[in-house]
Amino acid sequence: xxxxxxxxxxxxxxxxxxxxxxxxxxxxxxxxxxxxxxxxxxxxxxxxxxxxxxxxxxxxxxxxxxxxxxxxxxxxxxxxxxxxxxxxxxxxxxxxxxxxxxxxxxxxxxxxxxxxxxxxxxxxxxxxxxxxxxxxxxxxxxxxxxxxxxxxxxxxxxxxxxxxxxxxxxxxxxxxxxxxxxxxxxxxxxxxxxxxxxxxxxxxxxxxxxxxxxxxxxxxxxxxxxxxxxxxxxxxxxxxxxxxxxxxxxxxxxxxxxxxxxxxxxxxxxxxxxxxxxxxxxxxxxxxxxxxxxxxxxxxxxxxxxxxxxxxxxxxxxxxxxxxxxxxxxxxxxxxxxxxxxxxxxxxxxxxxxxxxxxxxxxxxxxxxxxxxxxxxxxxxxxxxxxxxxxxxxxxxxxxxxxxxxxxxxxxxxxxxxxxxxxxxxxxxxxxxxxxx
Amino acid sequence: xxxxxxxxxxxxxxxxxxxxxxxxxxxxxxxxxxxxxxxxxxxxxxxxxxxxxxxxxxxxxxxxxxxxxxxxxxxxxxxxxxxxxxxxxxxxxxxxxxxxxxxxxxxxxxxxxxxxxxxxxxxxxxxxxxxxxxxxxxxxxxxxxxxxxxxxxxxxxxxxxxxxxxxxxxxxxxxxxxxxxxxxxxxxxxxxxxxxxxxxxxxxxxxxxxxxxxxxxxxxxxxxxxxxxxxxxxxxxxxxxxxxxxxxxxxxxxxxxxxxxxxxxxxxxxxxxxxxxxxxxxxxxxxxxxxxxxxxxxxxxxxxxxxxxxxxxxxxxxxxxxxxxxxxxxxxxxxxxxxxxxxxxxxxxxxxxxxxxxxxxxxxxxxxxxxxxxxxxxxxxxxxxxxxxxxxxxxxxxxxxxxxxxxxxxxxxxxxxxxxxxxxxxxxxxxxxxxxxxxxxxxxxxxxxxxxxxxxxxxxxxxxxxxxxxxxxxxxxxxxxxxxxxxxxxxxxxxxxxxxxxxxxxxxxxxxxxxxxxxxxxxxxxxxx
Numbered sequence: 001x002x003x004x005x006x007x008x009x010x011x012x013x014x015x016x017x018x019x020x021x022x023x024x025x026x027x028x029x030x031x032x033x034x035x036x037x038x039x040x041x042x043x044x045x046x047x048x049x050x051x052x053x054x055x056x057x058x059x060x061x062x063x064x065x066x067x068x069x070x071x072x073x074x075x076x077x078x079x080x081x082x083x084x085x086x087x088x089x090x091x092x093x094x095x096x097x098x099x100x101x102x103x104x105x106x107x108x109x110x111x112x113x114x115x116x117x118x119x120x121x122x123x124x125x126x127x128x129x130x131x132x133x134x135x136x137x138x139x140x141x142x143x144x145x146x147x148x149x150x151x152x153x154x155x156x157x158x159x160x161x162x163x164x165x166x167x168x169x170x171x172x173x174x175x176x177x178x179x180x181x182x183x184x185x186x187x188x189x190x191x192x193x194x195x196x197x198x199x200x201x202x203x204x205x206x207x208x209x210x211x212x213x214x215x216x217x218x219x220x221x222x223x224x225x226x227x228x229x230x231x232x233x234x235x236x237x238x239x240x241x242x243x244x245x246x247x248x249x250x251x252x253x254x255x256x257x258x259x260x261x262x263x264x265x266x267x268x269x270x271x272x273x274x275x276x277x278x279x280x281x282x283x284x285x286x287x288x289x290x291x292x293x294x295x296x297x298x299x300x301x302x303x304x305x306x307x308x309x310x311x312x313x314x315x316x317x318x319x320x321x322x323x324x325x326x327x328x329x330x331x332x333x334x335x336x337x338x339x340x341x342x343x344x345x346x347x348x349x350x351x352x353x354x355x356x357x358x359x360x361x362x363x364x365x366x367x368x369x370x371x372x373x374x375x376x377x378x379x380x381x382x383x384x385x386x387x388x389x390x391x392x393x394x395x396x397x398x399x400x401x402x403x404x405x406x407x408x409x410x411x412x413x414x415x416x417x418x419x420x421x422x423x424x425x426x427x428x429x430x431x432x433x434x435x436x437x
Numbered sequence: 438x439x440x441x442x443x444x445x446x447x448x449x450x451x452x453x454x455x456x457x458x459x460x461x462x463x464x465x466x467x468x469x470x471x472x473x474x475x476x477x478x479x480x481x482x483x484x485x486x487x488x489x490x491x492x493x494x495x496x497x498x499x500x501x502x503x504x505x506x507x508x509x510x511x512x513x514x515x516x517x518x519x520x521x522x523x524x525x526x527x528x529x530x531x532x533x534x535x536x537x538x539x540x541x542x543x544x545x546x547x548x549x550x551x552x553x554x555x556x557x558x559x560x561x562x563x564x565x566x567x568x569x570x571x572x573x574x575x576x577x578x579x580x581x582x583x584x585x586x587x588x589x590x591x592x593x594x595x596x597x598x599x600x601x602x603x604x605x606x607x608x609x610x611x612x613x614x615x616x617x618x619x620x621x622x623x624x625x626x627x628x629x630x631x632x633x634x635x636x637x638x639x640x641x642x643x644x645x646x647x648x649x650x651x652x653x654x655x656x657x658x659x660x661x662x663x664x665x666x667x668x669x670x671x672x673x674x675x676x677x678x679x680x681x682x683x684x685x686x687x688x689x690x691x692x693x694x695x696x697x698x699x700x701x702x703x704x705x706x707x708x709x710x711x712x713x714x715x716x717x718x719x720x721x722x723x724x725x726x727x728x729x730x731x732x733x734x735x736x737x738x739x740x741x742x743x744x745x746x747x748x749x750x751x752x753x754x755x756x757x758x759x760x761x762x763x764x765x766x767x768x769x770x771x772x773x774x775x776x777x778x779x780x781x782x783x784x785x786x787x788x789x790x791x792x793x794x795x796x797x798x799x800x801x802x803x804x805x806x807x808x809x810x811x812x813x814x815x816x817x818x819x820x821x822x823x824x825x826x827x828x829x830x831x832x833x834x835x836x837x838x839x840x841x842x843x844x845x846x847x848x849x850x851x852x853x854x855x856x857x858x859x860x861x862x863x864x865x866x867x868x869x870x871x872x873x874x875x876x877x878x879x880x881x882x883x884x885x886x887x888x889x890x891x892x893x894x895x896x897x898x899x900x901x902x903x904x905x906x907x908x909x910x911x912x913x914x915x916x917x918x919x920x921x922x923x924x925x926x927x928x929x930x931x932x933x934x935x936x937x938x939x940x941x942x943x944x945x946x947x948x949x950x951x952x953x954x955x956x957x958x959x960x961x962x963x964x965x966x
Contacts, residue, residue, distance in 0.1 A: 166610075183607070188480040188500050341588060341607070341614040343481040348526035351612040355562035372559040379522035383494030386481055418561065 001228070004236045005212050006252045008097040015131055017138040020099035026144060028215035032107040033152040035218075040111040044214060046222035048234035052089075053079055053170075053207030054283065054311040055388075056300040059214075065194035066112050066202045074114040075198045077179070077205040078105055080121040080128070081163055081170035084283035085334060086314035089238035090208035092250040094128045097212075098135035102158065104211035106144060107218055109156050112204050117158045120175050123165040132160050167338035171387050172205045173197075174340065185340045186387035207312075209238055229255035233299035237313050243279075244271045244319035255299040262298060263317060274319040278403060282311025284331050285392035287399025288318070307402065309395060324404040325411055328396055329357045335393035345380035346390040352376060353397060364419070365412035370405065373397055439505040444512055456498035456509055457485055467511055468520065468549040470527075470637045471589040472499035475694050475788060476598055482589050484527070484549070486519040487511050495519050517553075524554035530565040530612070531638075532584045540639030542652040546587060567615055575616075576604075576624030578698055579633050579641050583615045586640035592616060592632040599695060599786050602626040616640070627784070630702075631695045634685060645702055646682045650674070655681060658897030659951075661884050662692075663752065663877050664700030665783045666797035668886030671696060673704070673878055678898045680707040680878055689788035691890065697783055707876045709860045713902035716871040723871065728903065732917035734870050738853045739769070739918060744827035747773040748818070749810060750836030751799030754882025755891070755942070756931040757907040758801065758808050760922065761832060764911060766810075768920035771830075775805040776818040776837035795887045804885035807941040815839050823848050832907065833874070834858035834865050857910060873904040880906035881928050883950060891942065893950040 007023055008014035020026070032040055045060025066074055078101065082090040093101060101119075109117045121129055136158055139145045147155045161179050163169045169178045173187035176198045197203025213235055217225045226234045233255045239262055242248045246268035253262065259279060263269065270276050276291040281298065286309040289296075296302045303310040318327070332354040341347045353376045356369050377394035384390060401408065438449045443456075443463050450459045455478070460467045470482035480500040487498045490508035495516060498509075510516055528550060535541045570583035593605045593616065604624050608617045618624045624632070633641040655674040662669040662683065669692035674682040683704040685696035715731035716723040726734075739745050747765040749758060758775070765771045780798030787793060797803075806812055813821065818839050822829065829849055831840060834856045839845055846867045854868040865871050874880075881896040900906060905913070908928050915922045925931060929947045936942040 188478065336611060339611040341609075341611045342479075342590075344483045344523050344526045344587070347588065347612050347614075348529045351565065352526070352529050352560060352562065359562065366561070368559070375522070375559065379519060379526070383496075384483060384486070384519060384523070386483070 001236065001252070001254050003252050004216055005093060005100070005209065005238060006096055006250070008100075014096055015098055015135065017099055017135070017142065020097065024219070025097075025099045025215075026103055026142075028219035029103050029106055029144060030150065032110060032215075032218045033150060033154060037111045037113055040107065040218065043222045044111070044217055047213075047217045047225040048222075048232060049210065049213055049217060049225065050233070050235075050300060051207055052209035052213070052237070052312065054084065054309075056310060059206060059210055062194065062206075063108070063112050063204055065192070066204060067195060068113060070202060072201040073116065074112055075201055075203040076105065076109045076112060076114040076117040077172075077175065077198060077203060078117065078119040078208060078211055079170065079172065079175060079205055080119055080125070080208045081175060082125075082208070082312075083122055083165075083167040083170045083338075084285060084312055084314060085331075086240060086242055086280065086283045086316045087312045088240045088242075089250050089313065091125060091128060092238065092240075093208055093212055094125075094131055098131050099139070100212045100215060101132075101208055102135055102139050102144070104214040105158060106149070106156055107214050108204070108206065108211055110154055112202075114204070115155050115157070117156060118179055118198070119158065119160045120163060120169070120179060121160060122163050122169075125162075129160055129162055136160070166340075167334075168340045168387075168389060171389065174387070175205065176203065185342050186389075188386060229299065230297075233297075233301055237298075239298065240312075240314040241267050241317065242314070243317035244274065244322070245269065245317045246271050253298075256297040256302070258295050259298055259315070260294045262315060263294065267317070270317065270319050272319075274321065277318045277320045277322050279318060280308075280314075280316040280399070282309045283314040284316065284334070285309070285395045286311045287395045288324075288327070288403060289399070290403040308399065324400050324407045325357065325361050328400050329354065329361055331396040332357055332393060335389065335396075339389060339393075343386040343390075346385045346393070349376045349380035349390070350393045353393070359418075360408065360411050360415070363411075363415050364417075365408070365415040366418065367412055369412065370401060370408055374401060377401075439503055439507075441503045441505070441507045441509060443509045450503055452503075454503050456487055456489075456496070456501045456503055456507075459503050460487075460498065460509070460511060465511055466552070467498045468524075468545070468553050469499055470545060470587055471591060473591055473594075473635055473694075476591060476594040476635070479590065479594070482523070482527075482587065484520060484523045486516055486523065488513045488516045520553050521555050524550055525558055525560070527587050528554070528558060529560045530584075531587070532564065532566075534585070538582075538585065538639040539642045539647050540585075540636075544639060545637035565612055570615055574623070574644070575618065575641065576629050578630045578644050578702075579624055580644050580647060581616065582640055582642070584640075585638050586616060587638055588614060589637060591635040591637065592641055595632050595635050596626070598790075599631070599693075600626050600628045604629075605632065627697050627699070628695055630698050631685070634694070643682070643701075645705070646674075650676060650681045656897060658878065658895050659686060660877070660894040660897070661800065661886075661892050662696060662700040662703070663800050664697070664703050664798070665780060666795045666799055666802055666887035667691065667783060667785055667793050668800060668884060668888075668890060668892055669696045669700060669785055670892070671700070673707075673897055675878055675897055678879075678901055680704050680876075687788075691787055691793065691886065691888070692785045693788040695785055697785060699783060707878055710876065710901060710904070711860050712858055712865065712871060712873045713904060714873055715903065716865075716868075716873075718869040723866070723868070728913070731870060731872060732913055735855060735914060736917045736919075738828050738855060738870065739771075739830070744825055745769075745771050745830060746821060746825060746827060747771050747830045748821070748832065748836060748840070749773055749775045749805065750833030751775050751777050751797075751802035751805050751812070752833055752836060753801060753805075753907055754880070754884060754894075754928070755801065755804045755808065755935060756882055756928040757832070757911055758805050758810060759935045759939070760908055760911040760915070760925075760931055762808055762810055763922065764915040764918070764920050765830070768915070769918065772821070773811055774818060774821045775802070775810045775812045776839065777802050777805075777812055777814060778837055779814075793888060797887055800886075801884045803887055803889065804883075804891075807885060808935070808939055819845065826852055828853040828855065831856040831864060831868075832911075834862045840864045857907065859904060872910050873900075873902070874910060875900035875904045875906040879904065880908070882906075882908070883928075883932055883947075891945055891950060893947060895951070 178184040381394035485498040567583040
């Protein structure tokens with residue numbers, strides 16, 4: 001496939017406005033600004049573009065939820081918080097072609113009649129903030145932003161807002177709280193952001209990659225976009241591949257390629273010629289899939305059918321040396337640390353599950369532990385929590401217990417009985433994330 | 438109105454009601470922690486999960502508004518399991534120190550765990566603790582034990598939405614988050630102890646009440662706060678005549694669910710009794726006497742046709758004030774004054790989030806005015822006392838701070854002084870005749886608040902020793918002075934007479950006062966005050 005989102009990848013000075021213009025940047029904007037906003041929304045709906053942040057919600061449909069007759073201002077937020085472990089595509093996009101994102105933001109803002117847009121970017125992305133600030137300044141100079149954009153009478157201001165590195169601030173309502181200057185905690189829904197969002201006003205929040213797709217849909221039409229991939233799973237996708245492969249990185253491929261193609265063809269296979277044990281298809285909160293699932297298609301619907309989640313398209317490859325108990329402990333450590341603490345099942349359940357897995361790793365597992373883990377993951381997900389972070393830590397639990405239960409059973413079979421006194425401290429394994437726990 | 442079915446019971450509720458309140462109306466308890474009717478809905482404890490027909494996921498009852506025809510199940514298998522699981526989560530790190538926890542008996546974690554929880558837990562891990570926050574003065578009145586906290590944030594929302602002092606906040610996050618004040622300053626605001634009231638568990642407790650009594654051994658009496666003229670509704674917790682605490686009692690129109698610390702900690706004052714029988718001065722000393730001797734002495738002092746003056750009190754009930762007026766002003770033609778003062782400003786927020794403020798520290802100055810008594814400030818009280826040389830009858834030794842002033846006592850000490858009190862003051866020590874009066878807990882009576890609401894304070898205990906309620910003493914005084922008030926045996930009879938004679942109280946009965954939470958408003962107050 002010809003590169004679309006990463007078309008500037010091999011350009012020298014790819015971040016500059018001149019490079020972007022050379023490659024056709026901002027031509028979709030000129031086309032869009034003479035279109036009716038409603039037609040843009042319709043075009044995006046027709047393209048079948050689904051949100052690239054993880055949930056895969058149809059973008060055009062989301063835009064349609066914004067009540068256009070309310071007298072309140074409307075906002076567009078670009079979610080560049082990219083905090084799901086394994087995901088680094090937005091960073092790549094900003095590094096490669098920041099103007100593509102800005103163009104997408106302008107067109108999308110125009111489509112929902114917003115005159116203010118925010119880019120919420122995680123605090124750790126310091127370099128990326130500078131890239132974006134630079135690109136925005138260039139865009140203002142060229143009248144792509146500001147008052148009376150390209151003399152069409154449309155006004156838009158874009159602000160970059162840095163977060164402080166909390167995972168939860170990637171959740172849309174927590175992100176809004178954070179922009180508002182409050183503690184980054186998810187809000188109770190409903191009301192949904194499309195109606196009551198940032199500062200109580202209708203708000204659309206889209207991922208960086210989603211917004212970067214918009215100029216291409218306008219430029220080349222919904223039908224062209226829908227011809228990539230397969231029905232309901234259309235368009236190009238940035239796959240971030242990490243873990244035990246020979247060539248990790250970001251790959252732009254059409255949706256619905258197989259995982260075999262990604263791993264074997266593009267990433268050069270599993271590292272050191274080892275055997276594949278499994279893979280996490282959509283960022284670390286997606287349930288892990290076994291090696292036998294390698295032939296499924298990498299798209300929203302196929303992965304959901306296989307019992308996992310396509311998420312942000314971040315593929316984490318695990319070879320045969322991976323200790324699944326360690327993997328679960330590692331992931332739970334992250335999610336427990338990142339729980340905002342607001343609602344009970346996530347706050348209490350996450351830590352409880354982590355303690356159980358730590359105990360199993362220390363060699364004190366009990367046969368009933370696996371049922372308890374399952375019980376926790378049953379009651380801390382699927383609507384039991386205020387936001388999807390509950391599902392995020394339950395995904396890894398269900399994944400490993402479905403496909404790699406044997407490893408846990410083995411660990412438990414060798415276990416010593418639970419001591420009466422305090423458990424000895426867990427030896428710190430190098431490479432294990434230290435999240436301040 | 439919309440019609441909903443909850444566990445098979447069909448009920449009608451106003452539109453906009455949430456499922457939790459609708460269930461309450463149907464007599465069904467849905468357990469809840471973060472939800473409080475006065476506070477914003479945050480839906481974060483997740484224990485009020487119910488199953489709604491047609492919804493794929495369970496819903497939190499607190500944040501779901503009823504829709505017409507909604508069919509809600511609080512006890513389906515799914516809802517029951519979810520509730521049990523959430524309670525298990527909440528208890529996972531809870532210390533389960535109920536035997537030494539002061540909240541036991543009025544702890545919602547305890548109650549709901551018994552009613553809705555599992556019998557046992559799957560948890561074998563070590564519990565999370567906050568060693569530095571196990572027993573910590575959060576402020577002058579509130580003690581924190583963060584180990585017990587279930588992170589419902591009710592206390593935080595109380596300081597944000599009700600007291601508007603924004604003192605409390607959540608620090609850190611996840612499983613390690615804890616309640617603290619900004620900058621670690623002491624948690625101190627005029628309503629600080631209410632944060633402990635809204636705390637559903639024993640994480641915040643009130644220092645003054647802590648470890649003084651087990652709540653299930655307390656008797657509770659519905660009363661009115663004696664602290665000022667706002668008339669917050671309170672529940673007095675007492676046992677064997679000893680008062681242990683005041684708790685706010687819900688009244689949407691006056692105090693909502695709240696009361697101020699000033700009023701709350703007057704509870705201890707009710708136990709300060711050192712006058713338990715009539716006292717007569719003989720040979721320069723006050724000596725215990727019988728009631729009949731004391732009343733004879735009263736008749737000797739007043740009955741001589743002197744120009745006795747009577748100082749009533751804005752702290753007395755409507756009944757006592759009415760009787761006093763009838764006896765002293767109308768039958769005996771004596772001069773009477775109700776001294777009042779201006780106190781520090783008090784305020785409370787009602788259930789409609791409106792502030793009620795008052796600088797009148799007396800619970801019944803409005804009642805005194807409505808009954809037609811002469812009300813005056815400190816300078817009038819001074820003139821009233823000094824301009825004559827006749828006997829002085831003080832119906833409440835604590836009616837006004839001037840009555841404890843040595844200058845005043847020196848000025849009138851050669852005149853006969855009769856006083857009613859339950860604890861000694863400089864004035865009672867200078868008096869010639871002292872009647873032991875019942876405490877706030879020991880006498881029934883009605884009081885008229887500054888906003889014109891007549892409210893009933895019930896009696897919780899018999900007067901100790903030989904003390905008697907003010908209305909009772911006034912009845913005896915009337916008989917002793919030859920002005921028989923008729924067969925008065927209960928304050929209710931006096932109130933009925935009062936209601937018949939004083940237009941402002943027309944149509945009121947004790948039954949109405951005790952049954953109607955939104956007590957009657959007096960139109961007349963506007964132009965009386």
